[in-house]
Amino acid sequence: MHAARQIGGPLLQVENISLSFGGVRALANISFEIREHEVLAIIGPNGAGKSSMLNVINGFYHPQEGRITYKGKTRARMRPHQAAAQGIARTFQNIAxxxxxxxxxxxxxxxxxxxxxxxxxxxxxxxxxxxxxxxxxxxxxxxxxxxxxxxxxxxxxxxxxxxxxxxxxxxxxxxAEPELLLLDEPMAGMNVEEKEDMCRFVLDVNEHFGTTIALIEHDMGVVMDISDRVVVLDYGRKLADGTPDEVRADQAVIDAYLGVSHEETASAAAE
Amino acid sequence: MGDAATAPDTRLLDTFSKLLRHHAEHRGDRIAMREKDLGIWQSWTWAEVAGQVRDLACGLAALGLKRGDRLAVIGDNRPRLYWSICAAQALGAVPVPLYQDAAAEEMAFVLEHAEARIAIAEDQEQVDKLLQIKPDNKALEQIVFDDPRGLRNYRHAFLHDYESILAKGRDYAAANPGFYDAEVARTKGADVSTMLYTSGTTGRPKGVMLSYDNVLITARNALQREGLTADEDTLAYLPMAWVGDHIFSYGQALVSGFTVNCPESSATVLTDLRELGPTYFFAPPRIYESILTTVMIRMEDAGWLKRRMFHYFMDIARRCGTRILDGKPVSLADRLLYRVGALLVYQPLKNTLGFSRIRLAYTAGEAIGPDLFDFYRAIGVNVKQLYGMTEASVFVTIQPDGEVRADTVGTPAPEVEIKIEPSGEVLFRGPGVFQEYYKNPEATAEAKTAEGWVHTGDAGFFDADGHLRIIDRAKDVGKLADGSMFAPKYLENKLKFFPFIKEAVAFGDGRAHVGAFINIDLEAVGNWAERRNLPYGGYADLASREEVYDLIQENVEQVNRDLAGDSHLSGSQIRRFLVLYKELDADDGELTRTRKVRRNFVAERYGTLIEALYSDATTVPVETEIRFEDGRTGTFRAELRIRDVKTYPPAAPAAQAAA
Incomplete structure (x- = not known):
């Protein structure tokens, strides 16, 4: 289905971003890129730093370290209204x-x-x-x-x-005719039918307008279905980055995010 | 009217493509169609429509559509889909509109049966279904879509954008000058114009073949009888596969040249109705009911003064509104009060509903409650009932102006004859009678006699004024032990018109008298109980209350009083009833998915209760297994009351004769 849509070069690059609130380290040394016309999902457990990451991208938070390159222009600081003027739009976890x-x-x-x-x-x-x-x-x-x-x-x-x-x-x-659309949990609190509708709209937007989309989502089924690439965060660190299949097979992700290995490690230790 | 001179003669212009050309030539700048799109009513003149249809027809010809082929049309009411129908007809092909909400499997049967070679689909949803069907369907070759959204990455050679077909059509027309006009000239009235599949509540859907003569003459006759002109505005919102829409939004529009309006989406119909204010409108009873319910709820939320004013003037409207509409004598005082009411209440109300310009509104399909019916007529909306079916090109009977009642369906439509079999079944014959069921001669022979009479499957009779009354499905009508007629659905409908009764099942075939099961309406009765400070714990508890039985008994006795005045049905007054301890439910198989009672299943399941109805017992013990929503089962035990009801002597025949 995505065959006709050309995924281009990097639209936005995040390099070595670190963000702290007082003593709390929200993001530690994160790097990844968002490519033109792709659907990128950012996943991770609660408190992994996903929303913080979106807030950094659209200039709401200012990271202590690292830099962001958007459309070839590197900047240390950007205000939300500047981000908006340059074609970054977003939705919020709690509807605003x-x-x-x-x-x-x-x-x-x-x-x-x-x-x-x-x-x-x-x-x-x-x-x-x-x-x-x-x-x-x-x-x-x-x-x-x-x-x-x-x-x-x-x-x-x-x-x-x-x-x-x-x-x-x-x-x-x-x-706002965005080039980059940031969606913070667009499907949270929805029933199955509403989720299916929303998935279709996200894909249609991506296909029809060629909008690059970065979204945060908890529903793994949704993430694996609609995204081209997935970035996995955990406790402010980046665990993995790749296609849904790569991420699904990544041992670090399975260990940390899906949490299945805790029992195994425990039982292994008992033996 | 200036239009009288240009009104087309359907004897000369005997097909829709010829009629379209006539309108384009004689009144090309008048509006033929509107559609609300992007928040604005977009419109097309007759000349524009004719151009679109010509391009499309040529495009379809280039795609390989030939005389006699079938073209499937699938989607909501969209101008382009109506034009597709006309374009197919111009080529002598037969359009087959399909129900757009049907699942792929249901659609597969009709497409296979109709052997449609080309399908025109509205959008991705329909295209996806067709793609699912196509591998197993040998006939379907090409698919054309109207709305390209979500489809830009579908790379099938047989999938075409509507626009590309139009372009192809223009090329084809340039290469073959005179092709289109020659094709149109070849169409004639006796040809099959369309195939409409009956929804098929029993067995497989049947393809009803209607000729141009069927549709055109029936449409023209009804227009003439109702005095409709080229100035009407109608709203096309019911499924295109349904014969009613085909006549009201296509056939009649092309015969008279009035304007058809397509809503923005199925969810916006009521808003679009209000904006548009159609002059000619059709709706099944449930739509009138839901509109009325919204009015009543908003009225209850209104301020004290408005509420008082509304109820005061509605009382006046109920007293004299229908009489004024029917042109019957009304006292001067009432007439003046009605005028004031119209200014303060009725007109503003009609305006909010979108009914302020209505000249004619039809309802049909199921029985309509007298209160509901009278409400609209009382505020001056000319709602009338008709009786029709696909096999008749809709019109069998229509209520004449001034003779409109809730319990009849009117007198025969022009050129239609009706006879009643000794069994009570209604038969009709007329210009709209269908040609045959496609590829189904047995069913055709069963439904249509050699003389052209069509079995409706409905039981009915003519009342003293010559109006037809439909009482039930013929197969459900039985006889009581004393030989008097028993029509369960008629009784059940009468009971269900009371707001406290949600569902009813009447028994009596072969029995000495009639007994009934009642389901109360939990919301309505619950409200009533709350107002009377009557505590209750759920449906079963409320249903077993003595007070509730009293309430329902009043309703049942009212039904008996009505029946006593009815010469045909006075024998089937209800003698005993009980209120069921649970609501009849489709999940338990007691109702169909369309909420119709499955009579035999209910009779079997509640056999002991029926026996008790026909004994002298005043209570009956029930013990039943109930299934909770989480899958656990439990047992329910109770004593169910049975009530005896007063019956009334039939009205003296002499008194009836005098009336």
Missing amino acids: LFKGMSTLDNIMTGRLLKMRQPFFMQALYLGPAKREELEHRAFCERIIDFLEIQAIRKTPVGRLPYGLQKRVELARALA
Whole structure:
């Protein structure tokens, strides 16, 4: 299925990143790369540093050591709004939408960085501002169509079930036309059907828009199915990095992440 | 109306492709179709539609579709799928619309049986099903899809984008000038226009073959009888494989030239309905019911003043609204009050529902509760019932304006004859009678007599006003021991119209009198119990309450009172009933998946209860194994009450004659 999609060179490289909060070492000397047009999964047990890693990538956290190269430009520090302006969009583990606003309005906020008209023009809805808004609205409508959320276009987001809110969040991230999309547990708390839908949307986004996607996910079935490569973190360290099959076969991953070997080690020790 | 002059003559324009050309030539700039897409109603004129259909037909011809071939059409109501039907017909091929929600296995049977060579599918979902089917299907050669989303990496040589077929069609037309017009000219009224597969609740689906004459003449007759014009707007949201949609959204639209509107998605139908405000609308009773329920819930949440106003004016509407709609005399005071009510309540309400422009709304398919029916008619929505089936190209009977009642289905449609067999079964004959079931002469011979009468399988009779009443499936109608007619479904429907009764099963065939099992509606009765501070622990407890039995008894007696006034059915008043200790459930095999009672299964399973119904006992001990959701089983023991119900003497024949 992925045959037609050309996975290119590195879009983003993370080199020797270390991040500490006081005495807590969240990330230790992490390096990996995200390649153009791929779906990369970051997995690991709770507290492994997955969300921290995403926060570092989009400039929310600033690592004490290491560097990030995005689209060939190396930088030590980047603010979230700079990351957004350069084409990095994300969704959050705990949904961060404007609950009182409609689905459509929430998605329109994703277009904010693309709006060029000055505030007072927009407020008065004058000629160029009106044209601009119509263009943005048309773009959002394409996303609404793509994610099949026409029926909730005008519904306040707070009234929607959890699974749909997740989809609206994805829609808002897509509205920014990102090159790199970071998804923090897009399928958490969903039932099987909602998960299947979301998987399909993630793959469709990747295929249709060529968006590079880095996602954090706990559901191993999902991860192995949809990702091209997997990075495994544990206690802030990188354990492995490779295709799903490689990662599945990696002894360090089996030992640490799947946790099956603890009993074996214990019984081996007893003998 | 200026349109009268340009209204097409279906005797000359006897196929849909000819009609389409007529509309494109005479009123090419009028809107033929709309579809809500990307949040906006997009529209196509008749001239544009004609162009699309021509390109598509030529493209399909280039793809190898020939006269007599079958073209499968699968998907939601999309303009392009309607055009596919017309394009196939222009070539003399037969379109076969399929139910889009059918699983691949069900679809496989129909595709195999119809031997469709080309399929037009709406999207990836349908294409995936077809790809699953294709290896085992010898006939299917090419697949065309409308929405390319998710399909860009499918690399099958037999898979084509709709756009590419249009392009191919334009090339083909350029290379073969006059091809399309010649093909259209070759189509004629007696040809098979479409094949619609019955959903097949019993046995395999059957392919009902309808000719152009069947569909066109039936569509035209109904349009004329109802006075519909080219100015109508209708909403196409029911499955395209269903004969109703084929007539309302395709046949009648092409005959009269009115506008067909496709909703944005199946989930947005009610929103789109409100935005659009159709003038001509069809819905099965459950849709009217769900719309009414939302209104009632929102009304209960409204402020005190609004609520008072709503209930006050709804009382007035119930008293005189239907009479005003039927053009019957109403006192001046009521008429004035109704005017005020229309201004304050009915019009705003209709506007919220999307019914403010409705000139004609049909319902059919199952019995509609009188309260539900009267609600819409009372606020001035002209809802009427019709009786129809695929084998009749829909229309068998229609309720004439001004003679609309909840319990009849009206008088015969134009040119349709009806007769009732001694067994009570309804037979009809008319211009819409189907040609045959495809590749199934036995079934055809069973359903259709040599003289063209079609067996409906429904039992019914004509009432004193000449209106047909359908009471049950003919095979379920029986006789009580004294020989009077017993129609279980009719009784059950009457019982189920009460909000407290969720399900009912009536017994009586070959018995001295009628007995019934009742399932209470846990929500409605539970609410009622809470309001009366009646504590209860679950369904079984509530169902066994003396108070609940009193409540249900009132309902049953009301049914008996109604039956007493009915000359055909006064003998089948309900003598005894009991409330079942559990809800009938599809998981236990007591209901079908579409929630219809499996009568014989229930009778077998609850044999001891039926015996008790026909004894003198006032209670019956029950002991039954129950299966919990986690798979464990337990035993349930209880004494079940049986209630005797008052019956009423039949209304004197003299009084009926006077009425």
